[in-house]
Amino acid sequence: MxxxxxxxxxxxxxxxxxxxxxxxxxxxxxxxxxxxWSRPNSFESLVHIILEQQVSLASALSALNKLRERIQEITPARVLLLTNEELKACYFSRQKTAYVRYLAEAILSGQIDLQKFETMPDDAIRAALVALKGIGNWTVDVYLMFVLQRADxxxxxxxxxxxxxxxxxxxxxxxxxxxxxxxxxxxxxxxxxxxxxxxxxxxxxxxx
Missing domain, CATH: 1.10.1670.40 (Endonuclease Iii, domain 2)
Structure with missing residues (x-):
């Protein structure tokens, strides 16, 4: 349950x-x-959590807002249209640029289905997400807690x-x-x- x-x-x-x-x-x-604390179950929320890895919450939010300013709606397809230089201008590091691209590609290919996660057990979600480069246990923990509101x-x-x-x-x-x-x-x-x-x-x- x-x-x-x-x-x-x-x-x-x-x-x-x-x-x-x-x-x-x-x-x-x-x-x-x-x-x-809660966030919607969206690509944008996962991008936000990736940006929060090992930096201050303020600098992560600043990068997220810069990205939103550039593409309006943060979707996998729109992010993949940006060049590395354009993402760098949004304060994305080289590593986080790569991580967000991997995530966008995984969602567009159907490898990751955020809506399906809503009815899946925690361990299955963790296994699916940590298979992606750049997503470790901390990122999954925050996603489970803030987005899916898993209690334990x-x-x-x-x-x-x-x-x-x-x-x-x-x-x-x-x-x-x-x-x-x-x-x-x-x-x-x-x-x-x-x-x-x-x-x-x-x-x-x-x-x-």
């Missing part, structure tokens, strides 16, 4: 997590509920979530990914919403 969250159950899931974990309860008490994803490759987790729980900086994944089992089957609480904490709480 596919576990999802939506605007009708998001706050009740936050409350359930707060009952189970006093640290998450403290986030809600001090900073309120997190935003329910913990993005262990996300630095902001990991740093917030360690700070919130008073964990040693050397705590391994495996240890974090193990602790996060407490939040199943709602690890996505727990992660949104961590991001909310990361963005709201002053760094000491």
């Amino acid at each position: 596919i576990q999802q969250f939506n605007s009708t159950n998001f706050y009740s899931i936050c409350d359930e997590l707060a009952e189970r974990d006093a640290d998450l309860a403290r986030i809600i008490k001090n900073h309120g509920y997190p935003p329910m 994803i913990f993005p262990v490759g996300d630095l902001a979530a990991v740093n917030a987790f360690k700070r919130l729980k008073g964990l040693a900086p050397a705590t391994t990914r495996e240890e974090l994944v193990d602790i996060a089992t407490l939040w199943q089957p709602y690890r996505t919403v727990a992660t949104m609480l961590l991001w909310h904490y990361y963005l709201s709480a002053p760094k000491k």
Whole structure:
């Protein structure tokens, strides 16, 4: 069964997590509920996530907006009409230009069907996407969380979530990914919403 969250159950899931974990309860008490971050299931959303790999959210958005300004609607066919120089002018690195082209070609050829993903299990979606050059587990995690609103994803490759987790729980900086994944089992089957609480904490709480 596919576990999802939506605007009708998001706050009740936050409350359930707060009952189970006093640290998450403290986030809600001090900073309120997190935003329910979401994006449409589109090529543009995946391009946006690729642009966010290893750069600031602001610079990724700047590149996305520059691309939209140039081609109006961000579709696979329109992106493939652009030259590498034109994409460079939209602040795309050489690598990300290649990654977005691979994705556009995969969608146009039917190798990737975003609409079909809506009824597929998480593992099958992950297998289909990581087969594409330039798409790794972090990109898939964000797609599953923000776009398909799958409820039980913990993005262990996300630095902001990991740093917030360690700070919130008073964990040693050397705590391994495996240890974090193990602790996060407490939040199943709602690890996505727990992660949104961590991001909310990361963005709201002053760094000491």
